[in-house]
Amino acid sequence: MTAANTTNILNEPPVLRIAPPQGWWEVDFHELWQFRELVYFFVWRDIKVRYKQTAIGAAWAILQPALTMLVFALFFGKLAHLPTEGLPILVFYYSGLLPWMYFSNSLTNATAAITQNQNIITKVYFPRLALPISAVLSGLLDFAIGLLLLIPLMAYYHIRPGISLLLFPAFLLLAVLMALGAGLWLSAMNAMYRDVRYVVPFLVQFWMFASPVAYASSIVPAKWRWLYGLNPMAGVIEGFRWSLTGRGDPPGAMIIVSLLMALAVLATGLIYFQRMESTVADVV
Amino acid sequence: MTDTVIRVEGIGKRYRVGQRESYRALRDVLSNAFRSNGRRKPKDFIWAVRDVSFEVKQGEVVGLIGRNGAGKSTLLKLLARITRPTVGHAELHGRIASLLEVGTGFHPELTGRENIFLSGAILGMSKAEIVRKFDEIVAFSEVERFIDTPLKHYSSGMGMRLAFAVAAHLEPEILLVDEVLSVGDVLFQQKCIGKMQDISRGGRTVLFVSHNLGAVRTLCGTGILLRDGIVATSGPIDTVTAAYMDALWQGTNSHTVTIPKPPERCNVWMESVSILCNGEPNSILETGDHMSLQIKFRSREPIQKPIIGYLIRSSRGENAVNANNYFLPSANYPKPVTQGTIICDLGDLPLMAGSYSVSFWLCRNPHEQHHVEDVLHFSVEEKDIWGNGALPTKSLSCLWWPTQFRFQRTNEPIRTLELPAPRLSRPGR
Numbered sequence: 001m002t003a004a005n006t007t008n009i010l011n012e013p014p015v016l017r018i019a020p021p022q023g024w025w026e027v028d029f030h031e032l033w034q035f036r037e038l039v040y041f042f043v044w045r046d047i048k049v050r051y052k053q054t055a056i057g058a059a060w061a062i063l064q065p066a067l068t069m070l071v072f073a074l075f076f077g078k079l080a081h082l083p084t085e086g087l088p089i090l091v092f093y094y095s096g097l098l099p100w101m102y103f104s105n106s107l108t109n110a111t112a113a114i115t116q117n118q119n120i121i122t123k124v125y126f127p128r129l130a131l132p133i134s135a136v137l138s139g140l141l142d143f144a145i146g147l148l149l150l151i152p153l154m155a156y157y158h159i160r161p162g163i164s165l166l167l168f169p170a171f172l173l174l175a176v177l178m179a180l181g182a183g184l185w186l187s188a189m190n191a192m193y194r195d196v197r198y199v200v201p202f203l204v205q206f207w208m209f210a211s212p213v214a215y216a217s218s219i220v221p222a223k224w225r226w227l228y229g230l231n232p233m234a235g236v237i238e239g240f241r242w243s244l245t246g247r248g249d250p251p252g253a254m255i256i257v258s259l260l261m262a263l264a265v266l267a268t269g270l271i272y273f274q275r276m277e278s279t280v281a282d283v284v
Numbered sequence: 285m286t287d288t289v290i291r292v293e294g295i296g297k298r299y300r301v302g303q304r305e306s307y308r309a310l311r312d313v314l315s316n317a318f319r320s321n322g323r324r325k326p327k328d329f330i331w332a333v334r335d336v337s338f339e340v341k342q343g344e345v346v347g348l349i350g351r352n353g354a355g356k357s358t359l360l361k362l363l364a365r366i367t368r369p370t371v372g373h374a375e376l377h378g379r380i381a382s383l384l385e386v387g388t389g390f391h392p393e394l395t396g397r398e399n400i401f402l403s404g405a406i407l408g409m410s411k412a413e414i415v416r417k418f419d420e421i422v423a424f425s426e427v428e429r430f431i432d433t434p435l436k437h438y439s440s441g442m443g444m445r446l447a448f449a450v451a452a453h454l455e456p457e458i459l460l461v462d463e464v465l466s467v468g469d470v471l472f473q474q475k476c477i478g479k480m481q482d483i484s485r486g487g488r489t490v491l492f493v494s495h496n497l498g499a500v501r502t503l504c505g506t507g508i509l510l511r512d513g514i515v516a517t518s519g520p521i522d523t524v525t526a527a528y529m530d531a532l533w534q535g536t537n538s539h540t541v542t543i544p545k546p547p548e549r550c551n552v553w554m555e556s557v558s559i560l561c562n563g564e565p566n567s568i569l570e571t572g573d574h575m576s577l578q579i580k581f582r583s584r585e586p587i588q589k590p591i592i593g594y595l596i597r598s599s600r601g602e603n604a605v606n607a608n609n610y611f612l613p614s615a616n617y618p619k620p621v622t623q624g625t626i627i628c629d630l631g632d633l634p635l636m637a638g639s640y641s642v643s644f645w646l647c648r649n650p651h652e653q654h655h656v657e658d659v660l661h662f663s664v665e666e667k668d669i670w671g672n673g674a675l676p677t678k679s680l681s682c683l684w685w686p687t688q689f690r691f692q693r694t695n696e697p698i699r700t701l702e703l704p705a706p707r708l709s710r711p712g713r
Contacts, residue, residue: 018365019372041411045394052434123366123385
């Protein structure tokens with residue numbers, strides 16, 4: 001059958017060398033690209049399984065941030081009177097909660113990515129990076145569904161996004177990179193030390209209060225704002241609000257610090273993850 | 285292009301003792317760091333695979349054999365890239381698929397259809413490839429009717445068939461297989477072996493780990509025998525399986541074995557075990573001989589009823605005979621003792637000619653077992669059971685049951701024709 005040749009474009013069979021791990025940087029992006037279909041299947045599986053046997057299915061992707069928005073609006077907005085930078089409180093909290101919930105869910109899923117797939121890891125080879133990557137990517141669908149509620153919400157308050165909307169994908173990418181970077185660290189550590197899975201819920205909670213989800217970063221003194229950017233999620237969430245609503249000042253120095261920080265976490269996460277990768281099947 | 289597709293040179297894998305068993309908790313790391321203050325315990329390492337070198341040519345089907353813990357699975361995992369070697373290197377030419385388990389990546393919540401795609405992708409097929417072979421896979425699995433039912437509603441047999449159907453449609457140039465044929469019912473196993481034969485005839489290179497020496501002999505042309513992580517023998521499969529059998533029984537084929545003292549936490553332990561044939565210590569028996577096993581034990585505290593169990597396993601790895609006295613009121617010492625002998629009387633031995641091993645476990649309660657695996661070895665010689673020179677067929681089962689056959693003519697209920705019973709026991713015993 002001639003169709004059998006379509007998958008193997010190269011006539012010369014690939015040569016694979018197996019050797020002990022060496023060096024501190026062995027990340028093989030070319031190989032990862034070859035396994036992109038597997039990443040697709042992992043994402044597809046995660047999404048398929050997530051809402052199996054639920055009554056309302058993907059509606060949860062809207063309900064979760066919407067209910068949290070109401071709680072935040074009541075306690076932080078109405079009772080505590082925290083400033084919302086001139087935005088209607090529902091829009092303020094929802095536009096902060098969306099990226100935050102994407103990030104926290106992705107981080108939690110990525111942390112469990114290695115341990116939950118240990119039955120596959122110990123039986124077949126693929127670049128282990130595919131697991132945290134797909135965990136981070138599969139959260140994007142929920143994020144997109146959640147975004148749908150923002151449209152009527154903004155229409156109701158007559159908020160029209162401006163030219164700043166063009167930068168929205170950049171902030172989204174920053175959130176993905178940050179979730180992946182932290183997820184690489186945590187999933188690798190979780191494979192070694194199961195204590196991590198108990199730490200992560202606290203970490204996520206503290207991190208939320210260190211990010212401008214429930215409050216505006218304007219309550220941080222301006223001269224310390226750049227330092228606040230060391231938490232990349234601060235830049236991401238501020239950037240989200242700004243790009244979607246066009247209100248407020250564009251985050252300046254803070255977003256640069258956030259970007260550099262996210263890249264640093266990602267790079268070190270890759271190194272740490274890859275060091276763990278060679279032995280993970282023995283310890284997981 | 286060279287026709288050597290696998291070249292392994294001096295490959296080795298070292299584990300820290302205990303590393304394979306479980307993951308670490310931070311608590312252990314901290315407490316170890318605390319304890320090692322001053323007197324650091326020398327690290328315990330074991331080499332699961334050591335200095336292994338071999339070459340496999342295009343289209344060869346190679347059987348990897350060896351006892352439990354000889355390093356077969358570790359070697360396969362190294363070649364499958366599931367774990368990295370500590371030293372040495374290997375070179376593989378061609379697309380590789382590893383089949384270390386049936387149903388890798390199956391998810392119970394997904395339907396049969398979805399699982400075909402998922403498992404296929406995890407085992408290394410492209411989406412286009414799965415789409416193309418989808419109908420073939422479904423037909424092979426014989427679960428067409430349930431293809432859109434979640435896997436969790438499948439019977440285990442159906443799940444297994446679906447899993448194997450996916451695996452059977454992999455088209456790698458090199459296939460690494462571990463023990464997958466040992467699951468499922470006999471019909472399923474035969475279907476698998478048939479498929480494996482097709483694969484090997486198709487010119488693919490296969491590395492095959494199995495305990496089933498029969499399957500290894502059927503499928504493989506050459507073999508590699510591993511012992512304690514190193515290559516003991518390699519060459520034509522018959523030579524290698526023969527060497528394996530010899531190694532198993534040679535030297536160990538003595539009727540009494542002294543057992544090294546177990547760790548401190550064992551409260552009861554075996555000192556020696558022996559095998560008796562017709563009352564005499566002997567490890568070469570014939571079918572129908574009177575066999576007994578004798579266990580000398582010691583106990584830290586006086587004990588009234590030692591609980592003993594044994595398992596006889598054939599050289600093909602089949603569990604043949606086992607028994608224990610856990611629920612029996614027998615073998616109660618009238619007065620608690622700290623040492624003694626237990627005798628297990630098996631009666632007339634219903635085993636076919638072949639080599640067998642015996643494992644024992646001994647305890648006071650099931651939580652503190654002293655367990656010795658494959659410690660005794662004995663062989664059963666062929667015997668002219670019917671007294672006419674014909675020998676019973678060995679290949680079917682390792683048990684030979686002294687069945688009495690009677691024939692009865694239709695419509696003649698009164699007269700039955702009785703055939704002479706086979707003579708299991710030695711005359712004049």
